[in-house]
Amino acid sequence: MSWARFAAMIITSSFIMFFLMYQLVYSIDHAHFSLNRLIASLLMGSIMTIIMLSFMWSMYKMKLLLNDIAQKGERSVAKPPSRSTRITPETQRKIEEALMLTSRHTTEIGTIWS
Numbered sequence: 001m002s003w004a005r006f007a008a009m010i011i012t013s014s015f016i017m018f019f020l021m022y023q024l025v026y027s028i029d030h031a032h033f034s035l036n037r038l039i040a041s042l043l044m045g046s047i048m049t050i051i052m053l054s055f056m057w058s059m060y061k062m063k064l065l066l067n068d069i070a071q072k073g074e075r076s077v078a079k080p081p082s083r084s085t086r087i088t089p090e091t092q093r094k095i096e097e098a099l100m101l102t103s104r105h106t107t108e109i110g111t112i113w114s
Helices: 003-020 035-072 089-113
Strands: none
Touching: 003 035
16 A cells, blocks of 8 residues: 555545534534534544554555565675674673673573473
8 A cells, every 4th residue: 555545545534534523413504613523533533543554564664675675676786894803802891791691591590490
């Protein structure tokens, strides 16, 4: 679904909600324009937009991904930039911390199971 179709759906729903608010009017003589009804229908339309986008956002992201693949091909031609394999002192410290946490966690699990 395109964004224009989504917007048309929201506008149509808000328009219908505005006129459905007049269903409880006793007679046609009592039906007058009401700013409160207009604001309420616009508010309902905006809340409906937020809810629908929150439920359907993954579909829109997937469509963007599929369009990107269709335009550029499945794999990009450009190579990613190479990274340095040099280990800095900060990287060395992080590696040692990760190894110590892993060995400590493994030892704790071993004592729990025994």
